[in-house]
Amino acid sequence: MDKLNLMTSFIAVAEEGSFTAAANRLGKTKALISTHISQLEDLLKVRLLIRSTRSMQITSEGQSYYEQAKKILDDIVTLEAQLLHESQSLVGRLRISAPTTFGELVLMPCIAELTSANPELKIELLLNDRFVDLISEGFDVALRIGNLADSSLIARPAGFTRMFLCASPEFIEHYGEPESIHQLAELPCVFDTNYRHAGSWSFTQDQREVEVRPHITARVNSALAAANMARTGRVITYCPEFAVHAMLEKGELISLLPHEYKSQIPVNVIYPHRQHLSTRVTIFTQYFIDYWHRMTG
Amino acid sequence: MDKLNLMTSFIAVAEEGSFTAAANRLGKTKALISTHISQLEDLLKVRLLIRSTRSMQITSEGQSYYEQAKKILDDIVTLEAQLLHESQSLVGRLRISAPTTFGELVLMPCIAELTSANPELKIELLLNDRFVDLISEGFDVALRIGNLADSSLIARPAGFTRMFLCASPEFIEHYGEPESIHQLAELPCVFDTNYRHAGSWSFTQDQREVEVRPHITARVNSALAAANMARTGRVITYCPEFAVHAMLEKGELISLLPHEYKSQIPVNVIYPHRQHLSTRVTIFTQYFIDYWHRMTG
DNA sequence: TCTTATTGTTAAATAATACTGAACAATGAG
DNA sequence: CTCATTGTTCAGTATTATTTAACAATAAGA
Structure with missing residues (x-):
């Protein structure tokens, strides 16, 4: 038994003053309205309407129930509208x-x-x-x-970020520019432990994935920290573009072997x-x- | 779809923190609770609970809905209790x-x-x-x-009231005491128009109904007025006991032919x-x- | 790491109920 | 007095609620 339905029927009857009119308002049959009122009265154990076959009169209990029941239904409508608005607006955290x-x-x-x-x-x-x-x-x-x-x-894919192999001008001055990614095994590198593979870097060379295990002299769980270490010291780092973009622009870091490989990793929301x-x-x-x-x- | 049921299920889940626990509390199956929550979310077009297969977390919208929905259910319980109390107490008109x-x-x-x-x-x-x-x-x-x-x-029968044929001592002094109810046709009478038959009085004589048409000199729509007229003038009246009781006690009116007939009329609530x-x-x-x-x- | 028990979900089957439509008795209007 | 209209009732039908069982996912324990 749907109590809210019963209440709705009763409210319609109370406002229309007739079962038939209430049925029309709600698009239901008068038979249904009649059973709804009876069910509601049985449920509440209170007589809400005094009715002869043709006339009807609300009891004082019915009047009091009407007012409060109407308020409750209004509260539900308000709550639902408010909730929908809340979820559809930008207001909130x-x-x-x-x-x-x-x-x-x-x-x-x-x-x-x-x-x-x-x-x-x-x-x-x-x-x-x-x-x-x-x-x-x-x-x-x-x-x-x-x-x-x-x-x-x-997951909604947002795009990709390119990976850059970089070192400081000082590094290049000291070690010279590497000629292949395979030289990384002998050159000092700083490893960002947030990178997915443990201890190896992945490059895309001629559309093929190539794994290289660099010679790791330092590990840190931050791409920016790795980039800063490369900027101020003599180590190579392999970082996403966003971490090294500014340093590359300023010439504080140099992109190594830019034509040797291409590599990018996905960004997802x-x-x-x-x-x-x-x-x-x-x-x-x-x-x-x-x-x-x-x-x- | 019984919205109050859906709300009840959701409140139970929100309080228990688990579909299974909520199902146990309500004595239903977890399958039902699951469909209830889904239905409620579809109805409200708002996600109330974020759930993986094993853990769950209420959304901020869910929290806000929970608080207000609980209040609404409480309001309904309060309304019903109050209404029942109102109808079962003597308080009121x-x-x-x-x-x-x-x-x-x-x-x-x-x-x-x-x-x-x-x-x-x-x-x-x-x-x-x-x-x-x-x-x-x-x-x-x-x-x-x-x-x-x-x-x-x-109609709830409460009992009966006896009918009394009475006149004042002065009447008896003047006309003498009648010897039969049939003499009423010639004696001056006052008629209470609230009495059901128009213009005739009904008596029970030897278990049979006898109708007598009295000689009416006055008509009034009040038994008490008729009794008072009989008390102060020279007329016979036929009144329910409660109207003439006091006057009979004081001797202001005399009961006529008390052994000749018996007559009583029902009192109903x-x-x-x-x-x-x-x-x-x-x-x-x-x-x-x-x-x-x-x-x- | 693998197993186990428990979670929420889903689909099909069944139980329950909501709703309708027609026949009815009662009654107010004309 | 007649007639149209009211609320009620009942039987039949449509819809919904609920359960049962199988399922995939996962946290906890070994």
């Missing part, structure tokens, strides 16, 4: 998870743009290079650099579900993808 | 309709007793000798003297319905019937 360097260098400028365009949107960005469980840690959305493990999460997604997630995802395309051409 | 003389002489003392025993009960007594439509005029209960017309109303009767009506009805039996022996 958006919790984002992202890798540290990527967050610092790429995401923050993107979010700065987004929030200045939508001031009512509140972003909570948590940067972390360890594995993050979106669901148990309550994130709405996450950014992932690199290939994804299978999961129940939804990850979120828990596809159905009934809040517009905050949709808006952010689209904005980031547009931003990324704008930046990477 | 009781609208009573009764014939004028009967109300003045019998009902008022009865109500005086009842309300002094139950001070929270508010009585609204309307005395009227015309026909009263209980339903359209919004009465909870009515008292009727005499036989009833068929109707959809419920009338109310609209039997189902879900408010206790006010039940209490009043029982109290009046007890009072009437006490008074008439």
Whole structure:
């Protein structure tokens, strides 16, 4: 028995003053209205309407029930409208998870743009290079650099970031420029442990994947830290473009063997579900993808 | 689709933190809870719970919906409890309709007793000798003297009132005491027009009904007025006991032919319905019937 | 790392109920 | 008094609610 239906029928009867009129208003038969009222009275154990075959009169209990029942139905309508509005507006928090360097260098400028365009949107960005469980840690959305493990999460590809092999001018002055990626096995390298493979770098050479195990003199869980180490010391690093872009521009780092290999890794936006997604997630995802395309051409 | 059921399921899940636990709490299967949540999300077009196969997390929309939905369910419980209490308590109004003389002489003392025993009960007594439509005029209960017309109303017999043929000592002094009811055709009589037959009085003589058409010198729509006229003038009246009781006691009126006939008319309590009767009506009805039996022996 | 027990989901089957349509008795309007 | 209209009832049908069982995913334990 659908109690809200019974209440709706009763309210229609109370307002129309007749079972037949109430049935017409609700698009149902008078027979149904009649059983609804009876069921409601049996349920409440209170007589709501005094009715002869032709006339009807609401009892004082019925009047009191009518007023409060109407308020409850209104509350439900309000609640649902409000909830829908809430989920479809930008008002509210958006919790984002992202890798540290990527967050610092790429995401923050993107979010700065987004929030200045939508001031009512509140972003909570948590940067972390360890594995993050979106669901148990309550994130709405996450950014992932690199290939994804299978999961129940939804991934939207945003594009790619190119990988750069770089060293400082000082390094080149000292060691000379390498002539092949295979020389990395003998040259001092700093390894970003966020990179997916443990201890090897992957290059695309003539459309084939080539794995090289560099001579690692330092390991660090940050692409930016690795790039800075290469900038200030005598080591080679293999970093995504966003981490070394500025240093390459300034000439603080030199791109090695740029014609020898090509390599890029995917950038994905990850979120828990596809159905009934809040517009905050949709808006952010689209904005980031547009931003990324704008930046990477 | 029973929306309240869906809400109940969701609230249970939100509080238990698990579909299985919620199912146990509600005595249903987890399969049902699962479809309930899906239905509710489809209905609201909002994702309430983020769930992997084993863990779950409430969304911010879900949290907000939970709080308000819980309040609405509470409101319904409160409303129903309050309504039941209202109908089962004496608090509130009781609208009573009764014939004028009967109300003045019998009902008022009865109500005086009842309300002094139950001070929270508010009585609204309307005395009227015309026909009263209980339903359209919004009465909870009515008292009727005499036989009833068929109707959809419920009648509870309270007992009977005896009819007395009376005249003043002065009348007897002047006309002498009649020896048979058939003499009424020639003696001056005052006729109470509330009496059911128009222009004739009915007596029970040797278990048979006898109709007599008295010589009517005056008509009045009040038994008490008729009795007063008989008391102060030279007319015979035929009145229910309650109207003439006091005057007979004081010797202001004399009962005529007390062994010649016996006649009594029913007293009924009338109310609209039997189902879900408010206790006010039940209490009043029982109290009046007890009072009437006490008074008439 | 592999197994195990438990989670939420899904599909098919069944139980329950909502709803309709027609026949009915009651009654107010004309 | 007649007639159209009211609320009620009942039987039949359509729809929905619920369960059962099989399933894929996963956290915990070995």
